Amino acid sequence: RERGAELHLLDEDVSILAGAPESPFDVFGLHDSYDNLTLGSLGLFQRHNAALALGAAELFLDAPLDVHALRLALAEVTVAGRLEAVSHKPLCLLDGAHNLHGLTALMDSIEEILPRCRIIAVVSILEDKDARAMLSELAPRCDILFVTASSNPRALPPAALAEIVEELVEPPQRGPEVFVDEDPCSALRSAYKLASSNQVVLVTGSLYLVGDIKRGLGR
Template identity: 35%
Template sequence: MPPAPDAAQREAARSLEVIKRMREAEEAILERAPEHDLEPSLDRIQGVMELLGDPQRTFPVIHLTGTNGKTSTTRIIESLLREMGLKTGRFTSPHLHSMTERIALSGEPISPERFLAAYDEVMPFVEMVDARSLAADGPRMTYFEVLVAVAYAAFADAPVDVAVVEVGMGGSWDATNVADGSVAVVTPIALDHQHFLGHDVESIATEKSGIIKPGALVVSGVQEPEVAQILADRAAAVGARIALEGNDFGLLTREVAVGGQQLAVRGLAGDYAELLLPLHGGHQAHNTVLAIAAVEAFVGGGEQRLDPDVVRAGLGAASSPGRLEVVRRSPTVLVDAAHNPAGALALREALEDSFNFARIIGVIAILQDKDATEMLEVLEPVLEHVVVSRTTSPRAMRPHELGALAAEIFGEDRVTVVADLPDALDVAAGLADEGGLGGGVLATGSVTTAAEVRMLLGVSEV
């Protein structure tokens, strides 16, 4: 008779079972309609939430929308709240390496065990809603909708003191909007996802303003006048209060510092000086201003100054993987998830502001549905040469097509087309090393580009 398994063997068997079940759950979720194939409606996610007992109403929510800066601002807000001793939930998208990154508990990606517990709780109701929708000739729940349901269930089960939730896209019909944020945060709004949100900033702002709920306090980054008016009108219509960067709070001073930047900020309830932020670029300074105002709005209705030492510690612990992140030295390799013209402009300004390379070689891979031409035009002044490639995404623009666009903007002698991203990275590193020290590599064009270069260089922490 074989000996009974010891504790270590039992633990190993349990771990293997968890890995297997996690892989099966991920595959089942990935089989659903992807994030860029949307069915604008809250009916399906509301149906699941109601069957679950509305877990999203068991904790307060800080809800974020906007075009760029959402993930960084979400992460900074959460870091500040954790430093105050609160148990936090964080929901962001898209992910860099694993879908579990999207759901974080107290700053750490959800464990496979907790993910599976929430998934098992949610799926019977997802299948009920799927059946109901299919019977009416409608679609099954999407990839994103299922992840939102899992996140809200996990936050309720934890439980969390507050959830900081980034929309996937838009606002009014985004699946996250089944929750009612007591604080609504709006980062700067620009053109992106026009085929879903509209072809002008007014249409996009109207859709994104849908996260503003009755009685909420809205904090908004700097906006175009017409956008600010749309947000103000929505706030007035639902009885919410609104505070605008540059009017009610703002950035007082900013200096580039070793490893980041030093800031002084005027919040809703007081000033905060000598804040060291370990993130690069003026856009991250403004994300920080917005984050501080959001936390003031949450903990004291915008009328209670935060402990400056807590703010300093919270900012010091903040991170934003894949956002102007140094992932290698010699030569220095930066990755950035910029995927639209506004993001590319923020990236260019940050490079000019915070780095002093003798030359920068770009590794550029962009998705087919993005404005590649304008992104390349924005980045051209700071890139000596571009190595055009593609990621493994089925939505990736073909290298020869992107290369032709780049040649029109940079000139053929400043463009190299390399079909595979690993080879493109090697070519760019070689070009950066030419002429001695001082060259750097920037890999950008999409979240997938940043993620795949991180993985190629052995970086997977988030």
């Protein structure tokens, strides 16, 4: 408003009609509506991001988009480090959610995509983040939690993360089994060994951790 900028809002000016996680979705844009869209990347929040990008493109062009070109482009979209699957037996997802908002969106997306799965998490969090809030969102969904430290010098010590998880569990609740491992790749190997068919291995909490794991996997 101070700069006289034109303001458009998701869910008001641009909206989404979405069904099941794997099904196509529709976007009602500023100039036209676009149906039967699919995304190459996982997660409800990625549909929201796609709708925002679509609206921005319409504003820039001041015209409707070519729906055929739009469908082709969205189907090819992948976002590294955002619900990125790096293995399938066990299923291992990398997501660089590094604050409470991002982690909440991640948990909502996993619940949408894999509603009955349990999680074995490998997590590192930087010292300037609200680790307690993030772990309070993550820990209740986990059977097992490996706390580790990314290569960033601002990463919280794994022992400090383990202590926070312990403090969050109030009897008679039973929290996740917690393992401390200073080495992210070692933690991931241990998570792989423990994962059963109904569990997903999730690497999260820090983009630096995701980078460390991807380098360890040779990606």
